[in-house]
Amino acid sequence: MCAHDFTQGWLGVNRWSLELLDQVKDIAQEAGRAIFDIYQQDDVGLQTKADQSPLTQADLASNNLIIKALKQLTPDIPILSEEGHTLDGMVDTFWCVDPLDGTKEFIKKNDEFTVNIALIEQHQPVLGVIHIPVTHETFMALQGEGAFKIQDNQTQRLAKQSGEIHSPPIFAVSRSHLNDKTKAFIDRHQATTRPAGSSLKLTLLAEGKADAYPRFGPTSLWDMAAGHVILKETGGEIYTLNYQPLVYNVNEILNPDLIAVRDKNVKFNAEYKHEA
Numbered sequence: 001m002c003a004h005d006f007t008q009g010w011l012g013v014n015r016w017s018l019e020l021l022d023q024v025k026d027i028a029q030e031a032g033r034a035i036f037d038i039y040q041q042d043d044v045g046l047q048t049k050a051d052q053s054p055l056t057q058a059d060l061a062s063n064n065l066i067i068k069a070l071k072q073l074t075p076d077i078p079i080l081s082e083e084g085h086t087l088d089g090m091v092d093t094f095w096c097v098d099p100l101d102g103t104k105e106f107i108k109k110n111d112e113f114t115v116n117i118a119l120i121e122q123h124q125p126v127l128g129v130i131h132i133p134v135t136h137e138t139f140m141a142l143q144g145e146g147a148f149k150i151q152d153n154q155t156q157r158l159a160k161q162s163g164e165i166h167s168p169p170i171f172a173v174s175r176s177h178l179n180d181k182t183k184a185f186i187d188r189h190q191a192t193t194r195p196a197g198s199s200l201k202l203t204l205l206a207e208g209k210a211d212a213y214p215r216f217g218p219t220s221l222w223d224m225a226a227g228h229v230i231l232k233e234t235g236g237e238i239y240t241l242n243y244q245p246l247v248y249n250v251n252e253i254l255n256p257d258l259i260a261v262r263d264k265n266v267k268f269n270a271e272y273k274h275e276a
């Protein structure tokens with residue numbers, strides 16, 4: 001669907017437009033193509049960063065492409081990226097970018113990695129795009145305008161989630177970071193699990209394929225931001241363990257422990273069973 005058709009119906013109730021969302025979608029998809037080209041190579045240029053996390057040529061190629069494109073698109077909006085673009089001080093509005101979310105999955109060749117681009121305003125994500133390079137699927141949302149999925153060049157609006165949960169509940173869990181606290185949480189709620197890499201766990205919630213995503217361990221702002229606005233626009237939320245919505249502050253890159261839910265009215269307590 002072309003950009004002009006996609007922006008029909010825009011009423012100006014938000015200062016960020018569906019046209020901007022469509023342009024960011026194009027950037028994410030272009031980055032996805034650059035990643036996929038490297039993914040098909042035997043040598044992905046594996047390096048180790050100072051924090052001992054992996055880095056590949058795909059991370060760098062995607063980052064360079066996204067940063068250049070966003071600077072051209074919105075030159076006055078600063079950019080926070082996992083790969084070397086930091087911000088500090090009082091920053092009200094900024095781009096939050098993970099050019100390759102799921103580098104470990106990329107290295108394992110299991111196809112479960114994404115491109116994440118989000119726009120943050122007043123400490124909350126207001127626009128987000130998640131692109132999956134291998135399947136060519138794209139999830140995106142704009143605050144107040146809904147969430148969408150693009151598959152096979154067809155765009156569909158994602159439905160708002162109801163208050164009903166699966167029985168037993170289904171929890172999306174990390175393939176690479178499933179710790180004892182998370183296992184205990186799963187057992188406490190007698191839940192089944194659906195493992196997935198990167199921000200794919202948040203897209204599972206947005207599509208109603210899982211009920212919650214517990215993350216008890218370190219994540220960064222760029223891991224959650226794009227999926228957060230998609231989830232909010234489908235009726236979900238990402239909560240801290242005291243059930244406050246996750247906030248985005250450039251001076252606090254690391255997130256606390258989190259529970260993402262597909263319906264914001266269904267809470268899975270960290271200590272007890274869920275309550276509607």
